[in-house]
Amino acid sequence: MGIANLAEKIDAKRLESSDDLVQLRREIQMRQDPSQVQIVVCHGTGCLVSGSPAVTRAFKKVLGETDIEAKVMPGVKTTGCQGFCSRGPLVTIMPQGIFYERVSPKDVEDIVEQTVKNGKPVERLLYKDVNTGEPLQTMDEIPFYNLQTRNVLKNIGTIDPTDIYDYIAVGGYQALAKALTTMTPEQVLEEVEKSGIRGRGGAGFPAGRKWRGAVQAKERKNQPLYVVVNGDEGDPGAFMDGSVMEGDPHAVLEGLILGAYAMGSEKGYMYVRAEYPLAIQHLEMAMAAARELGLLGDNILNTGFCFDAQINRGAGAFVCGESTALFTSIEGKAGEPRPKYVRSVEEGLWGCPTVLNNVETWANIPKIIDKGAEWYASIGSPNNTGTKVFSLVGKVNNVGLVEVPLGTSLSTIIEDIGGGIPGGGEFKAVQTGGPSGGCIPYKHKDAPVDYDSLTKLGSMMGSGGMIVMDKRDCVVDVARYFLKFLEEESCGKCNPCRLGLTRMREILDDFSKGCGSEQDIEDLMSLATSIQDGALCALGTSAPNPVLTTLHFFKDEYLAHIKDQKCPAGVCKDLITYSIDPDACTGCGACAKQCPNNAITGEKKEPHTIDTDACIRCGICEETCKFNAVLVS
Amino acid sequence: MLKFRINDIDVEAEPGWTVLETAREYGIEIPTLCFHEAVQASGACRLCMVELREGDWTKLVASCVYPAKDGLNVYTESERITNVRRWIFEMLLSECPASQEIRDMAAKYGVTSTRFAIKDPEQDCIMCGLCTRVCAEVVGVHAIATQSRGVYKKIGSPFMKPNEACVACGSCVSVCPTGAMARRIDLVRGKMEEDQTNAA
Numbered sequence: 001m002g003i004a005n006l007a008e009k010i011d012a013k014r015l016e017s018s019d020d021l022v023q024l025r026r027e028i029q030m031r032q033d034p035s036q037v038q039i040v041v042c043h044g045t046g047c048l049v050s051g052s053p054a055v056t057r058a059f060k061k062v063l064g065e066t067d068i069e070a071k072v073m074p075g076v077k078t079t080g081c082q083g084f085c086s087r088g089p090l091v092t093i094m095p096q097g098i099f100y101e102r103v104s105p106k107d108v109e110d111i112v113e114q115t116v117k118n119g120k121p122v123e124r125l126l127y128k129d130v131n132t133g134e135p136l137q138t139m140d141e142i143p144f145y146n147l148q149t150r151n152v153l154k155n156i157g158t159i160d161p162t163d164i165y166d167y168i169a170v171g172g173y174q175a176l177a178k179a180l181t182t183m184t185p186e187q188v189l190e191e192v193e194k195s196g197i198r199g200r201g202g203a204g205f206p207a208g209r210k211w212r213g214a215v216q217a218k219e220r221k222n223q224p225l226y227v228v229v230n231g232d233e234g235d236p237g238a239f240m241d242g243s244v245m246e247g248d249p250h251a252v253l254e255g256l257i258l259g260a261y262a263m264g265s266e267k268g269y270m271y272v273r274a275e276y277p278l279a280i281q282h283l284e285m286a287m288a289a290a291r292e293l294g295l296l297g298d299n300i301l302n303t304g305f306c307f308d309a310q311i312n313r314g315a316g317a318f319v320c321g322e323s324t325a326l327f328t329s330i331e332g333k334a335g336e337p338r339p340k341y342v343r344s345v346e347e348g349l350w351g352c353p354t355v356l357n358n359v360e361t362w363a364n365i366p367k368i369i370d371k372g373a374e375w376y377a378s379i380g381s382p383n384n385t386g387t388k389v390f391s392l393v394g395k396v397n398n399v400g401l402v403e404v405p406l407g408t409s410l411s412t413i414i415e416d417i418g419g420g421i422p423g424g425g426e427f428k429a430v431q432t433g434g435p436s437g438g439c440i441p442y443k444h445k446d447a448p449v450d451y452d453s454l455t456k457l458g459s460m461m462g463s464g465g466m467i468v469m470d471k472r473d474c475v476v477d478v479a480r481y482f483l484k485f486l487e488e489e490s491c492g493k494c495n496p497c498r499l500g501l502t503r504m505r506e507i508l509d510d511f512s513k514g515c516g517s518e519q520d521i522e523d524l525m526s527l528a529t530s531i532q533d534g535a536l537c538a539l540g541t542s543a544p545n546p547v548l549t550t551l552h553f554f555k556d557e558y559l560a561h562i563k564d565q566k567c568p569a570g571v572c573k574d575l576i577t578y579s580i581d582p583d584a585c586t587g588c589g590a591c592a593k594q595c596p597n598n599a600i601t602g603e604k605k606e607p608h609t610i611d612t613d614a615c616i617r618c619g620i621c622e623e624t625c626k627f628n629a630v631l632v633s
Numbered sequence: 634m635l636k637f638r639i640n641d642i643d644v645e646a647e648p649g650w651t652v653l654e655t656a657r658e659y660g661i662e663i664p665t666l667c668f669h670e671a672v673q674a675s676g677a678c679r680l681c682m683v684e685l686r687e688g689d690w691t692k693l694v695a696s697c698v699y700p701a702k703d704g705l706n707v708y709t710e711s712e713r714i715t716n717v718r719r720w721i722f723e724m725l726l727s728e729c730p731a732s733q734e735i736r737d738m739a740a741k742y743g744v745t746s747t748r749f750a751i752k753d754p755e756q757d758c759i760m761c762g763l764c765t766r767v768c769a770e771v772v773g774v775h776a777i778a779t780q781s782r783g784v785y786k787k788i789g790s791p792f793m794k795p796n797e798a799c800v801a802c803g804s805c806v807s808v809c810p811t812g813a814m815a816r817r818i819d820l821v822r823g824k825m826e827e828d829q830t831n832a833a
Contacts, residue, residue: 317782334779339676339698492779492786494677496717498760499724502784503749523748527720533693534679534717 014294016302018177021168024293028169037116038094039063042157044081044243045278046400047088051104052078055089058105062112080247080282081239082157083401084144087127092157097138100125130397130419144398147417149379151387152363153403156247161282164289167250173295175369176254179261180303183369188262189215192365194373196385201230201321201358202433202462203538204384204451210355214345215263217353225265226349227256228330230358231272231279232314232321235434236485237393238465241359243401244389245272245279248363249286253309255362257296258369260307263355268309271326274316283311318489322537323348323356325491336493337537358463360389381407384450388461394431394468395421404449411445414468421470428469429553433462435482436542438549439475458549460542474571475550475557480508482546490539497540500531504547511558512572514565521558525551570632573617577633580621582607584629591621591630637705646701653681653696656709663709664718664738667761668697669808672770678761682717684708693717715742723747731757732811758788758813764805774798777805777821788817795823 015021041047041056059076082090087101093115100111100122107125114120126135127142139145159166167173179188193208218225229252233241245252256268272280287309290296298306312330314320320335327349329335348354364386368376377385384406390413392402397419404413414420414427421427429439432449438459440447447453451461469478487501507524510516528544535541551558560566567575580591580600585607592600592608599615602608607629610621622630634645639656646655651674656663666678674697683696686706693713708714722739727749729735739745762779765788769775776799780787790796799822805814 319782339695341694341699488783490783492760492781492783493675493762495679495721495724495760498783498786499728500720503724506749526716529713530717530720533713534682534721536676536679536695 018181021177025168028165039076040092042082042090043078046085050088052089054105058108080156080161081243086399099139101127148403149387150403175366185262191373195368195376200360214353214355217346223352226354227259227265227268228356229270234318235465237467238391240389240391240464242276244359249282251363253286255365258365270311273314319491319539336491380405390464390466392418392466395470396468406450407448409446428471431467433460434465435485436545437462438545441553474569475554476511477571479546479550486543494536496531496534511561513574516562578610579631581629584627591624594620594624635701635703639707650701652699655701672766674698684711727751729756729759734811757811763808764814767804767808790821
């Protein structure tokens with residue numbers, strides 16, 4: 001039986017004091033034996049997709065058939081996303097912490113036989129160092145993990161997110177008990193202010209100052225105050241908030257309750273996009289469990305403090321992550337933003353003072369209260385304190401979730417933790433801040449990643465998406481992709497965004513076809529500036545960023561498209577031709593078999609040729625060829 | 634009274650006024666499409682953008698919703714504002730070419746042609762949303778609303794089906810700046826024929 005099963009054993013009584021919580025925690029810990037064998041399987045979205053449920057089932061089956069009960073007590077535990085998504089499914093065997101990657105159900109018997117019974121690692125499943133090829137046994141030895149500072153992600157991969165007892169065992173709700181019994185709301189608020197934490201949603205507004213503003217507005221206007229979690233993460237390639245909600249839902253909830261206590265709020269909302277069903281499910285379970293233990297709802301921990309929260313599902317509109325659109329959506333209207341010359345802390349949800357913070361911000365709060373503002377402020381750089389979770393995706397070896405102190409350089413994140421780009425060499429650019437962020441070229445690889453530095457480079461922090469690009473990525477195509485995304489996600493309320501994004505995309509379409517002139521580039525920049533100046537909400541005002549930053553850093557590449565009708569990266573279909581290098585071609589015929597338009601012909605063992613008229617430039621031949629004989633020009 | 638400056642002229646505003654209201658009080662011209670006194674300002678057309686300046690710091694805001702404040706320094710014509718307006722007019726000319734009002738207004742601000750392709754030469758709706766706001770806020774029936782989003786956004790009855798909520802009051806027609814609603818009202822009002830047959 002695992003800790004998860006303890007729920008049945010422990011009498012789930014309502015906690016009446018902070019002592020009760022301490023007592024409960026001790027009781028759970030007493031039942032845990034650190035020397036016990038435990039099989040931890042990652043059930044984050046990435047690992048679920050690559051087959052971790054089958055691995056879990058296989059473990060349960062093999063363990064059920066094996067007579068090793070005396071030695072294996074806790075069985076199998078499933079956790080949220082452990083971050084190393086490109087290597088999943090991930091399995092860790094405790095207490096040694098032996099870390100296995102890409103585990104399939106057929107590996108399970110070996111693991112049970114060798115590791116669970118005899119404590120020896122199965123070498124073929126261990127992570128191999130990218131440079132030396134040396135197998136590494138534990139997480140702590142792997143650079144991807146040991147170069148990170150995991151703070152928000154600390155519990156994820158350790159605890160079962162569906163089990164409140166597991167969260168309490170690692171110190172969960174300790175901060176809440178501390179705040180409710182030993183601190184005044186004002187002291188909690190001061191602690192958050194002193195920590196210097198800036199909102200993790202993107203703009204980086206100091207959270208403490210936001211909270212303070214809301215409290216003042218509440219007192220002045222004598223209205224209720226609402227606290228809201230922004231779980232509407234929708235950036236392509238970003239999954240930080242989703243992973244936190246799925247993997248450590250209680251941390252988000254505890255942060256929200258602490259915020260409510262600090263600001264005197266009685267009602268909270270969690271706005272989670274419907275595309276995150278697992279996050280919604282886990283948050284619902286967390287709230288139900290917390291309510292049962294008296295950590296949420298009326299008279300929390302018998303201190304007289306009342307607060308409850310509910311989940312609202314976003315219907316899949318990207319713009320609903322914008323604060324005013326999110327409020328409009330919760331209010332039951334179409335999720336369109338409204339002009340916010342009066343800030344949300346004054347007039348937010350239902351016209352009342354409202355504090356909206358994103359998932360990661362809320363998840364940080366219990367740590368700040370638990371360990372103190374000084375501890376938090378000592379991480380990161382001045383004015384940019386704490387850690388930030390990034391989702392590192394694209395042309396990078398170690399795709400996954402990365403948490404580092406703010407101020408860590410781009411190259412540390414991409415080259416050291418991310419393991420560089422496949423095939424080695426320099427990355428071409430990195431897109432930070434999601435679709436409306438900017439592309440930062442390799443020459444700024446030493447730039448510290450914090451709110452102010454990224455803004456200076458014309459990009460932004462956003463919610464922390466990082467898309468790495470190599471020389472086979474075309475900046476015109478990338479800018480076009482992001483514009484297309486935003487154009488479809490624009491709510492269409494204001495003219496610059498509704499009409500302008502489409503028109504910008506059309507100009508870029510022309511560029512990718514080799515049409516256009518330098519005048520068009522001028523026009524594009526002028527139009528982009530007018531949208532930045534004129535659009536109503538942050539979606540529109542930031543949408544031109546990818547275009548403007550790529551134009552700034554990679555103007556040559558734009559000119560190559562327009563003047564020379566060439567796509568240097570070999571991406572824009574209208575501007576490239578495929579050919580076969582007769583010296584490299586072995587005449588194996590593999591490419592000809594794959595070609596969907598029968599454009600490749602040739603005799604066996606003789607160099608093949610591509611009929612450029614018939615070629616539809618799908619690139620399958622290039623992917624198929626094992627001899628690098630297919631050339632793109 | 635709130636005291637501030639518009640185009641280097643000292644102005645005074647009642648508390649609660651917007652910059653646009655103050656400018657109109659003083660006869661200073663700011664173009665608008667989506668603004669109407671009968672309904673709440675939505676700040677959607679972005680033609681009424683004005684520039685706030687304070688030393689080196691400048692910012693564009695929508696004057697129809699920006700509250701008047703002491704000490705503001707507002708400019709209603711500047712390079713940045715002209716850039717925003719010019720592109721909006723150019724895009725509207727291609728988007729709703731059948732609207733004479735847009736052509737006249739654009740010409741007034743020096744925009745007489747557009748570099749963009751015309752998609753629908755018959756289109757005259759400028760998507761200002763006045764009709765939907767008057768229906769919801771003044772009549773209180775929500776018989777029409779915006780449908781879809783982004784470039785696909787349309788004005789119409791919910792699910793684009795005629796509905797009984799419409800009381801055929803004509804408020805939307807009267808408030809429409811381009812006359813586009815006049816041609817659409819019949820698509821909104823439902824059940825008329827059926828009612829008549831039942832009565833007969």
